[in-house]
Amino acid sequence: MNDIVSAEWLKQHLNQVRVLDASWYMPADKRDPKAEFETAHIPGAAFYDIDALSDHATSLPHMLPMPEQFARDAGALGVGDSDMVVVYDGNGIFSAPRVWWAMKAMGHDKVAVLDGGMPAWKAAGGALESGPAKPNPATFTPRPNGAILRDFGAVKAALGNTQVLDARSAPRFEGSEAEPRPGLKSGHMPGAANIPYRAVLTADNRLKDDAALQKLFAEKGVDLRAPIITSCGSGVTAAILMLALEKLGSRQVAIYDGSWTEWGGRDDTPIATGPA
Numbered sequence: 001m002n003d004i005v006s007a008e009w010l011k012q013h014l015n016q017v018r019v020l021d022a023s024w025y026m027p028a029d030k031r032d033p034k035a036e037f038e039t040a041h042i043p044g045a046a047f048y049d050i051d052a053l054s055d056h057a058t059s060l061p062h063m064l065p066m067p068e069q070f071a072r073d074a075g076a077l078g079v080g081d082s083d084m085v086v087v088y089d090g091n092g093i094f095s096a097p098r099v100w101w102a103m104k105a106m107g108h109d110k111v112a113v114l115d116g117g118m119p120a121w122k123a124a125g126g127a128l129e130s131g132p133a134k135p136n137p138a139t140f141t142p143r144p145n146g147a148i149l150r151d152f153g154a155v156k157a158a159l160g161n162t163q164v165l166d167a168r169s170a171p172r173f174e175g176s177e178a179e180p181r182p183g184l185k186s187g188h189m190p191g192a193a194n195i196p197y198r199a200v201l202t203a204d205n206r207l208k209d210d211a212a213l214q215k216l217f218a219e220k221g222v223d224l225r226a227p228i229i230t231s232c233g234s235g236v237t238a239a240i241l242m243l244a245l246e247k248l249g250s251r252q253v254a255i256y257d258g259s260w261t262e263w264g265g266r267d268d269t270p271i272a273t274g275p276a
Contacts, residue, residue: 091119
């Protein structure tokens with residue numbers, strides 16, 4: 001199964017996959033993803049609440065939960081060990097890659113992102129249904145894959161010898177614009193490169209084609225064959241970069257789950273400002 005599927009593919013295979021709506025928005029967007037789900041969603045989909053299905057033992061937002069909790073939550077959404085999973089969101093490609101990564105981090109590799117998300121599904125004439133989800137509970141067995149996850153200590157130790165790609169906007173990366181979350185410092189990790197997540201997407205929020213992506217990463221000096229850590233504000237859009245990198249064949253990509261919310265909120269972190 002590819003990491004990315006089209007709306008046409010999903011229309012043809014809808015009864016063979018488990019669909020998850022992973023829509024999530026920044027508070028400034030003033031959108032209620034669960035309410036939008038109940039108004040209209042892809043038939044048979046369940047709603048994956050990124051904030052609720054997270055580690056609540058930390059003050060950091062929507063961190064990956066412990067394997068036991070993830071297993072309970074995924075099973076309650078009807079995701080079983082043998083299921084192929086397709087994840088989408090209401091923006092096109094925004095929050096769905098986060099859940100694609102979370103599934104992989106728990107050892108479930110049969111997962112893909114719907115390219116273009118709900119807008120692409122509607123444009124392709126895909127059917128819709130309304131109301132709350134009614135998934136049949138399933139058994140999900142976690143098999144944690146630490147190779148695609150990095151914590152604070154690992155990232156701090158990797159600075160200077162591993163490529164770090166920051167998916168935040170250029171003004172936030174450079175420190176000229178305040179972070180949307182209060183109490184965070186401005187700037188970036190020393191040595192990081194800035195590739196805003198929008199740079200890998202088309203105007204209609206699909207992933208750009210391979211040639212455009214290869215050109216972008218080459219211009220930033222990224223070695224696709226070497227280890228890469230992606231980061232962002234809180235671990236959501238970092239997954240968009242990972243999805244783009246995997247599309248190009250990179251197989252040594254990990255996400256810094258705490259991302260800038262953790263790094264910029266601590267007193268013991270080196271911080272750089274200005275362009276990379």
